Amino acid sequence: MRRGSIVRITIYGVIAGTIASLAAVLIPWLPTSASEEMDRIEFTFWFTTVICIGIFAIVMAAIAYSVLKFRAADDDERDGPPVHGHTGLEIIWTAIPTVLVTAISVVSAVVLAKNDDAGKNPLRIAVTAQQFAWKFEYPDKTTSGSLVLPVGRAVKLTLHSLDVIHSFWVPEFGQKSDAVPGIETTLVITPTRIGSYSLVCTELCGLGHATMRAQVQVVEATDYQAFLKRAASGDGAPAAADDGAAVYTAAGCGGCHAFEPAGTDAAVGPSLDEIDSGGKPLDAYILESIVDPNAVLAPGYQGDVMPNTYDKSLTEGQIDALVQYLSDGQGGN
Amino acid sequence: MTEIVHTAPDPHHAPASRPPGGLARLRYPGYLRAAWTTPLFWAIGFGIVVFFRWLGHYDPAVDWTVITVVASLTLAPLGFLTGIGAFDYWAYYISGRPTRVDDHASHGATSWKDYFRVNTDHKVIGVQYLVTTFFFFVIGGLMAMFVRAELAKPDMQFVDTQTYNGLVSEHAALMIFLFIIPAFAGLANFAVPLMLGAPDMAFPRLNALSFWLLPVAGVMFLCAFLAPGGAFATGWTSYAPLASDQPLGQVFFNMGVQWAGASSIMTALNFLVTIITMRAPGMTFWRMPLLVWANFTTSLLVVIATPFIAGSQFFVMFDRVMHTNFFRAEEGGYTLAYQHIFWFYSHPAVYIMMLPGFGIVSEVIAVFSRKPIFGYRLMALSLMGILVLGFSVWAHHMFVAGMAPWLRVPMMVTSMIIAVPTGIKIFSWLATMWEGRIHLRTPMLFALGFLSMFVLGGLSGIFLASIPIDIAASDTYFIVAHIHYVLFGGSVFTIFAGVYYWFPKMTGRMYSEKLGKTHFWLTFIGFNGTFFPMHWIGLQGMPRRVADYSEQFGDWNMVISIFSFLLGASTIVFFYNMIISWHRGAIAPSNPWRAMTLEWQVTSPPPIFNFDEIPRVVAGPYEYGVPGARHAVLTGGSGADAGVPEEERVH
Numbered sequence: 001m002r003r004g005s006i007v008r009i010t011i012y013g014v015i016a017g018t019i020a021s022l023a024a025v026l027i028p029w030l031p032t033s034a035s036e037e038m039d040r041i042e043f044t045f046w047f048t049t050v051i052c053i054g055i056f057a058i059v060m061a062a063i064a065y066s067v068l069k070f071r072a073a074d075d076d077e078r079d080g081p082p083v084h085g086h087t088g089l090e091i092i093w094t095a096i097p098t099v100l101v102t103a104i105s106v107v108s109a110v111v112l113a114k115n116d117d118a119g120k121n122p123l124r125i126a127v128t129a130q131q132f133a134w135k136f137e138y139p140d141k142t143t144s145g146s147l148v149l150p151v152g153r154a155v156k157l158t159l160h161s162l163d164v165i166h167s168f169w170v171p172e173f174g175q176k177s178d179a180v181p182g183i184e185t186t187l188v189i190t191p192t193r194i195g196s197y198s199l200v201c202t203e204l205c206g207l208g209h210a211t212m213r214a215q216v217q218v219v220e221a222t223d224y225q226a227f228l229k230r231a232a233s234g235d236g237a238p239a240a241a242d243d244g245a246a247v248y249t250a251a252g253c254g255g256c257h258a259f260e261p262a263g264t265d266a267a268v269g270p271s272l273d274e275i276d277s278g279g280k281p282l283d284a285y286i287l288e289s290i291v292d293p294n295a296v297l298a299p300g301y302q303g304d305v306m307p308n309t310y311d312k313s314l315t316e317g318q319i320d321a322l323v324q325y326l327s328d329g330q331g332g333n
Numbered sequence: 334m335t336e337i338v339h340t341a342p343d344p345h346h347a348p349a350s351r352p353p354g355g356l357a358r359l360r361y362p363g364y365l366r367a368a369w370t371t372p373l374f375w376a377i378g379f380g381i382v383v384f385f386r387w388l389g390h391y392d393p394a395v396d397w398t399v400i401t402v403v404a405s406l407t408l409a410p411l412g413f414l415t416g417i418g419a420f421d422y423w424a425y426y427i428s429g430r431p432t433r434v435d436d437h438a439s440h441g442a443t444s445w446k447d448y449f450r451v452n453t454d455h456k457v458i459g460v461q462y463l464v465t466t467f468f469f470f471v472i473g474g475l476m477a478m479f480v481r482a483e484l485a486k487p488d489m490q491f492v493d494t495q496t497y498n499g500l501v502s503e504h505a506a507l508m509i510f511l512f513i514i515p516a517f518a519g520l521a522n523f524a525v526p527l528m529l530g531a532p533d534m535a536f537p538r539l540n541a542l543s544f545w546l547l548p549v550a551g552v553m554f555l556c557a558f559l560a561p562g563g564a565f566a567t568g569w570t571s572y573a574p575l576a577s578d579q580p581l582g583q584v585f586f587n588m589g590v591q592w593a594g595a596s597s598i599m600t601a602l603n604f605l606v607t608i609i610t611m612r613a614p615g616m617t618f619w620r621m622p623l624l625v626w627a628n629f630t631t632s633l634l635v636v637i638a639t640p641f642i643a644g645s646q647f648f649v650m651f652d653r654v655m656h657t658n659f660f661r662a663e664e665g666g667y668t669l670a671y672q673h674i675f676w677f678y679s680h681p682a683v684y685i686m687m688l689p690g691f692g693i694v695s696e697v698i699a700v701f702s703r704k705p706i707f708g709y710r711l712m713a714l715s716l717m718g719i720l721v722l723g724f725s726v727w728a729h730h731m732f733v734a735g736m737a738p739w740l741r742v743p744m745m746v747t748s749m750i751i752a753v754p755t756g757i758k759i760f761s762w763l764a765t766m767w768e769g770r771i772h773l774r775t776p777m778l779f780a781l782g783f784l785s786m787f788v789l790g791g792l793s794g795i796f797l798a799s800i801p802i803d804i805a806a807s808d809t810y811f812i813v814a815h816i817h818y819v820l821f822g823g824s825v826f827t828i829f830a831g832v833y834y835w836f837p838k839m840t841g842r843m844y845s846e847k848l849g850k851t852h853f854w855l856t857f858i859g860f861n862g863t864f865f866p867m868h869w870i871g872l873q874g875m876p877r878r879v880a881d882y883s884e885q886f887g888d889w890n891m892v893i894s895i896f897s898f899l900l901g902a903s904t905i906v907f908f909y910n911m912i913i914s915w916h917r918g919a920i921a922p923s924n925p926w927r928a929m930t931l932e933w934q935v936t937s938p939p940p941i942f943n944f945d946e947i948p949r950v951v952a953g954p955y956e957y958g959v960p961g962a963r964h965a966v967l968t969g970g971s972g973a974d975a976g977v978p979e980e981e982r983v984h
Contacts, residue, residue, distance in 0.1 A: 060785065080958050098750070104795065152401075176733045204568050
């Protein structure tokens, strides 16, 4: 290989590497981190990116150089030099990638071990997923439909599912885990940034999958305590049975149904704004539809979509409050 | 040297039969017979189900779920295959009746109609495969267009959620099981026996049956749209327990996979036996073209892995139909078992969809760089390395699934290591081009497009092998980007390269180079514009398989949709080129690419039994630039139809 060609291919390599680096830097690849775990994931991401940009630049430079330099005219019938291989080169391109992927593996394994470690005294929150809602239970047994976390403290989430597989993901936290029926999975998150985030389900779980979201708030420790107190006395807990709006949110009704008073507009199930009870007393019809959704199907909707477990997962008081709330929200009725 | 003897009809055979007239025609293999055997078999299935349910006092006796599985999805397809004559020879043989004469009436094609019959000629079957798979490519592609139309803006516009999920699932199922896997089987069906110097595949009738199972599977997938509740809507992964509780359309997937899988396994066995036993004299394993090596390893993967997806789909279906509890946690089943079994096939399936492409690219790059493949033996060995490692990485699809934590790091290490044999291949292709005399014909453009896109797909694969990054990226659009860089930028580009490369050999005509290059550039631009932005919208928070998404991703999704329509439109150029060129392209010489492998040493298209005499292989297949080197010696009329009567040639 002549010196001129080395210079040229190096230039191509630098150009390809620069383009790739610009793409890496200018495009907002990752969401702004909001947890210690995401910080470590970001480190792994950029560590891998640097190595990959190098490989990408080499391959692109070789392709570009070959195409520009070795292109033959259409009527050129000569063959290239009969080179069958080069053991040294083959050893090099076996050995170097091996070293590089080993390095990435080691970094990844270390980061994984740290990201799995919740420390000695994590805050434990139980997450229950079902089609198509999330429920969170705090150490003092209060529950809510949105997740509130104190900043700066490691949280260990234990995930359960009541029906099919769901997956817990807050992009800014990085961490993700499926909630699998029959087994318990765990997830460690140490929030670092106060703010409001969105929890999305990332495992296809049925019709309402795309709208199976929940709000996540990271707050100061004192605000967290205040939230627990408020929740225990009013927001979604059994004691709050009289508040139908809270039950509506906590049970995840808005994941599938539109209901103007609650500000939800999902279209998986029928709208609850103008319920047609088909001649039955309205309250009785609503109650039946909650505890036994397949009894009467709204025209245009199929059965076996809505969970038929609400008579178990909600208390009688909560169901009554919900019926009252929905019935009060009927325009003109 | 072995001579091919055209034997006279064997007296034990029944006389050669042309379609009889009148009512007897109803008994002659063909669509007319299928028209009554299919409903007959369906009725038998219906009768079996109703009779046994009545006998066992099950209520109701007429249960349409069970009838769908037994009558519509199992027996009716068997009836169809019986009707068109896929089992005739074996049925006659087993029952002791005289078999139909083996005069090769079902061999070769004399008119376009012969492509719609059961045919035992590997070249005809290869074309049947390709035309069928490209038909499903169009259908699956149109579904992707609907999906992108819906995703162009947030909120729901054109379809409801069930239909959307159905479109996504059908798109993936068709592209994987009815396009990429069988399209490679089709190309290999055409090329491998020729490359080996063999007159046909080892088992031509089995070969015909493998092909005919394919339209059965494809029609089954499509018929799912007619089922009450719509098509299967759980993604092509069809995870339990969701898949056990879905509307009836789901069983069309469960069963369709069985038919496509059976087709795959039969073809793979056929390739293995052909490659092991039917190599021409002198064709040692180390003299086989890399396409043959690639199909050898692919076939091993198929034979070992495919039964696992068959099992996983049967189990899910049994949970629904027979009330078993393989995956129902509330009844003591183990939900994650589904994913382990499924991915034990479906990760190797990624290599089933990749290795034949590696083979095609090796052929194309060597020929169009006019140089021997760099490091031929290591190229073959790296295929075997991928084969072995491919079975040890499946759980990297399950890093967030809640599986045994200790299993994660070992699976990460094997997933990382598999990049090494893949890297060897990429560097060897680059070294093959180095100092060559590169001709940028359409197959070479697609091979280079493959190289650059597959490198990106491979590198994003490194990200996904790293567990912490995978935990963030899993089930997002990053995965959608990765899989399309690997399976579209990788596999589909190589399929295009292969189709253009062998088009002259298959049809005897040249394709239009200008249209081919237009097709390449439109595809290349449309592809990157569609799939590159998916990387970051995924990492930023857009999950996969959603019809509705957060407002913040609206702009990029609009960009992606526009490029995807360009990508869709680019295939129109391809089909126009294929149809026009097949019809009235320039007559192809026997060896337009000046290639050394054996398929180019015979006429285009090849004679009915490929070689008038069995070639004698004397050296490797890529001896470009070696003075006086030949891959094989064909004495007397090599590359010409000498000795073959005009009417036996395929035109």
